[in-house]
Amino acid sequence: MENLQKLINNIILRDTDHLFNTDFLLSWEKSMADVEQVLDIAEALKSLRSHNIATNVFKSGLAISQFRDNSTRTRFSFTSAANLLGLALQDLEEGKSQIAHGETTRETVNMISFLTDIIGIRDDMYLGAGNTYMREVGAALDDGFAQGVLQQRPGIINLQCDIDHPTQSMADLAHLKKYFGSLEALKGKKLAMTWAYSPSYGKPLSVPQGIIGLLTRFGMDVELAYPEGYGLIPDVMETASKQAKETGGSFKVVNSMDEAFKNADIVYPKSWAPYAVMGQRTELLQNNDHEGLKALEQKALANNAKHMDWEADAEKMKLTKNGEALYMHCLPADISGISCEKGEVSADVFEKYRIETYKEAYKPYVIAAMMLSNRFKDPGRVLSELLKKGAKRKV
């Protein structure tokens, strides 16, 4: 309880209104203070709940989710986060809506937002589209609020787009903070964000981009590794590079998994589609070119197959710092011999770190912290009141 009080005091001291009424779309648009604030609020919420203290800051209000791609952990984390704060979830299923009838985004957005506090969006399928869509939603909300259509302007949380996956990268960061003891402890640590082989193609770039876009801000040595041709969005790589310089770390691109693993403190082996392939795919999808898509898939899978040795196995793990680097993954991983014949990680390596990856995936509090700081100017004050009130979550 004493620690919790201290934590909340820190949140109060740090209280700015930068996060207030501001969408959470790209982690690198947020200041370092904001990033730390979200982590601390998440920790405070977790601590409150573990002390059986209710954190219902809303008596009514909706949190809307729009998933344009499948989701399990993010879906349940978003629902849990909304529920933790007292919001009810309503999913926007486009197939059951009038959206198919040519309704414009700006209209739909206003129609679903009458009594809505938060909108979470996953739109990660098309390069150049997902984040753009979120900003279009934001502009429609701004307009609806300014024009008096909406009583309040709901906040948007990016639940994965083509560029970033901030609820994931922030949960990853929270995990690293806990694992190494503090954010300061990350300084000088080597992180290998590397491509890994998968028997599927078309996986979004948002996870590796989210990782290099966030973790280059803590003085770490971030090494991004991929086979030639599997590059990420150039802009994000530049941002990572710039951030690393500014914080006394480094950002380096290599074309060898072994090199990246060498002496790494943390490895994050994860498959993704090459930037160029994602671009072609987006174009073919927009043109409804099924033949072209099939051909692209064949080509992409054949290309992937040249790099089946990009698997995080026990041999490669031996290359890391004392052979004991922390293995990370956003899950679900393609585990060789378990979820596929040959994949991103060998079964023994995954099993060793399985429980750690489950802990890493614990996103509800990070999302709830994003919600809380979006809706309240002074989340520190709010948390302090919750603690003082001490209402039981479970009688």
Next chain:
Amino acid sequence: MENLQKLINNIILRDTDHLFNTDFLLSWEKSMADVEQVLDIAEALKSLRSHNIATNVFKSGLAISQFRDNSTRTRFSFTSAANLLGLALQDLEEGKSQIAHGETTRETVNMISFLTDIIGIRDDMYLGAGNTYMREVGAALDDGFAQGVLQQRPGIINLQCDIDHPTQSMADLAHLKKYFGSLEALKGKKLAMTWAYSPSYGKPLSVPQGIIGLLTRFGMDVELAYPEGYGLIPDVMETASKQAKETGGSFKVVNSMDEAFKNADIVYPKSWAPYAVMGQRTELLQNNDHEGLKALEQKALANNAKHMDWEADAEKMKLTKNGEALYMHCLPADISGISCEKGEVSADVFEKYRIETYKEAYKPYVIAAMMLSNRFKDPGRVLSELLKKGAKRKV
């Protein structure tokens, strides 16, 4: 706050129990006092929320929605309304239920109603079916309650049927009241409810019917315009005519959009399928006659195409009172050049009134008012207590 107190006092004075425990199926089955009561309760709920006062009158209870047709705004408005009062939403998806197994309506209705306070139903596809189904549901609830199966008898709210769309027409009325300052101000105003061209067919008749069934009760001059053959259900037209006479207004049917627009204070151009076509379609659907349906669609679309000039464009708007009539639509509209090549309204006219149509679409409070007055004998007393208690919606 003073205005809110006055408003609530009016509600208390008007408190009758006509709305209590009575389904909201057709607006014209309600007395004028009841209609005004619902509008005032809606306004009071809106005002309470804008003062950040919680309106949770239930600590538990379900609001069930059953959508037999797509919905965005009504779905989200219904969810929001339920949430505003403290009810949780549960959607009845027939495909995931045992209904397909030949279960009877009376059985299903009892099975879903054990701890249910409100059931909202959209069933607007078949002439003669939707409203009938709602009454069948009501009869099953009456029976289940009388026989001791149910602890309470849930109230039904019509979320659009083949005859009426009362949550829409009531929201339209609330919008007109706000736009013109009062219900009294509607007296003598000319409203043009007119058919408009659309490149689709089979749109329900419930919106135009809802409009003429409600807005003929305020001393307005309502002109219903459609191309020959696009008539509405005769009964509803008779009701409209009768109501207009009783309240010192008029109801007239014309076959020209221009004529209806002439000197109108309000225009509501909206496509619908001809009554006769909807009847044939219902029969063909019941007989599973796919060939017949295709032929009917071809014929109906060809018929529509003869009336492409029934578009609310700038020229036609000039015919209205000072060229400045209020344009209304239940949304989504078929906007020429935006959602279709040629549709109900030109892009410039729609854009001019876009924000007004968004405000018009604001249905959560009207629906919440229907819920509240259905569940409480004395909604005025309930609202008064909420105000007095002043619990915060958002801490």
Next chain:
Amino acid sequence: MENLQKLINNIILRDTDHLFNTDFLLSWEKSMADVEQVLDIAEALKSLRSHNIATNVFKSGLAISQFRDNSTRTRFSFTSAANLLGLALQDLEEGKSQIAHGETTRETVNMISFLTDIIGIRDDMYLGAGNTYMREVGAALDDGFAQGVLQQRPGIINLQCDIDHPTQSMADLAHLKKYFGSLEALKGKKLAMTWAYSPSYGKPLSVPQGIIGLLTRFGMDVELAYPEGYGLIPDVMETASKQAKETGGSFKVVNSMDEAFKNADIVYPKSWAPYAVMGQRTELLQNNDHEGLKALEQKALANNAKHMDWEADAEKMKLTKNGEALYMHCLPADISGISCEKGEVSADVFEKYRIETYKEAYKPYVIAAMMLSNRFKDPGRVLSELLKKGAKRKV
């Protein structure tokens, strides 16, 4: 109110922690005291609600449902139960999740359980699979909790598996208790659990198994009747036989509906697929053998058709005790002339007992009692506090 106080006192006296933190998977794994405790808690919750007393024991928390088969009454009962206690429902739809991507059960289970209190599962399609899956979920939860992934270990409620349907059988028992006045009154009563004809095949065995697995514990004479070849899982029949002996009742298998009905106090005529057919079906489904499945269906339906006289009609009802046995069914029933040409029960017999079957189906309180006793060590104390506090469910 006095009765309620007495009831709660009984619950307090009986408070053990056997139900606490223990999944509800098979009714016969629970002690008689536990079974009675669940019934009494259900009754107390019902009474509290009928006195308009709120029973929200949670301020936040999720109840997750996973339906691998269609459901209406259980779905709505589960939602209602969760809502009654203050939990929000989140449905796990496997099609919208990453489960299809080869994710392991143990992973999914941890991912959805971060802030979850209860998981309800229906998995009744494959012999040998459903209950096994539930135990796999339970083991994953145990592991996740032990390893510190989860802050709490959610409880599992079996919403129908291949072996048992305990929320149904417990609701059936509650109905019998009410109908006959007490559990003691069941002693010496004859219950006929009999197969009945249906024009469909592949119905789960869980209902008849649930009935003989629970109702042989009250000193009743349970007669299980089916045409030769329609046996149940042998283990369950042995359990039933053993239990009957232990409680001074009897358990007997006969191959004649008439014989079972003779002098019965209660009849439960319900179709199911033969154990052997379900086994073959499971194998064919696992091998994706569509031809084999069609052939099996033809054969099974032809077999069923030999027993069309296994219909509970007025003639057969005359055989029962004074011709007035209580007719039971889990619903929906195959009613001759209503939901099918020829089915499990004649229309007149069903109509006579229709309201009773609706009452029998009232499951929310039984499920809520399972939830409450799973989450609280001392449900009696909790109920007592709710009564004392007396917060209104509906203001």
